[in-house]
Amino acid sequence: MTVDSSAESSAANAGPAIDVRGLVKRFGSKTVVDDVSIRVETGEIYGFLGPNGSGKTTTIRLLCGLLTPDAGEGTCLGLDIRRHSAAIKRQVGYMTQKFSFWEDLSIAENLDFVARMYGLPDRRRRVVEALDRLGLSNRRTQLAGELSGGWKQRLALAACILHEPKLLLLDEPTAGVDPKARREFWDEIHRLAGEGLTVLVSTHYMDEAERCHRIAYIAYGTLMTHGTVDQVIAGSGLHTRLVAGNGLHRIAAALDGQPGVEMVAVFGSRLHVSGTDASTLDRALAPWMGQPELRITATEPTLEDVFIHLMNRSTDNFR
Secondary structure (H helix, E strand, C coil), X not given: CCCCHHHHHHCCCCCCCEEEEEEEEEECCEEEEEEEEEEECCCCEEEEECCCCCCHHHHHHHHCCCCCCCEEEEEECCEECCCCHHHHHXXXXXXXXXXXXXXXXXXXXXXXXXXXXXXXXXXXXXXXXXXXXXXXXXXXXXXXXXXCHHHHHHHHHHHHHCCCCCEEEEECXXXXXXXXXXXXXXXXXXXXXXXXXEEEEECCCHHHHCCCCEEEEEECCEEEEEECHHHHHHCCCCEEEEEEECCHHHHHHHHCCCCCCCEEEEECCEEEEEECCHHHHHHHHHHHCCCCCEEEEEECCCHHHHHHHHHHHCCCCCC
């Protein structure tokens, strides 16, 4: 397929990295993405949350032209997602959930192979720069199959940025990686975004979602909410009470299913009790108010509270 060079040059114009409206994607009789509209600014880290199988990955692929929508329109990197998908793909780095590099090749050999596939000029320089950037230089001769999860993650990211993409897609990139490696990974993502790279990332980790500039919650193909973390929490309509003290498991069991109580979750020596009606929630908690061994206070709902609240409201369209 011939790449439209004029289309590629138009992508240099200032504007949002992604601006799509009314995206729909069906597989057989199932609507996997249903009327989704999203705008992502250049240099933004945009997070996608939602239950497994809810259409997050399909949505991300539609946004950047990797899949063709059944309905809807829009642009990615200034290019039409329908007419210029080939040009878009040349400017995208995609890090999949599953490690997909050659385990019997070294780190450097893997990166050199990827550079050859892209047909990159001066590929040796690019490989050395990627090794240095991701802290892989001292391990360059180590076989990929011998790497831990965190080092495999660094190799995958190095391969994704070899061709200097303008958009980076990360599909649950830190699953199974230890907290230190996760933090180092996110520090690098923020450095890349600071240099103008736009990042779309799907995650189940609430702390990672909080490191995104904005997030979207997608449940079974439907965009249920989007915005900054603070905006999503504020717009959830949830009220949360924090119960601290002894006997929390007994209290949690008694509150479960009570009018006004949508969620009850134990966090060590604290209990999060949430609902959408503050007065009904307080009536449910009234039997424990004033007990000297307990402290009951109003608190802001967490992003996890909102996540569970939205899951409870969504309907699995594959049932």
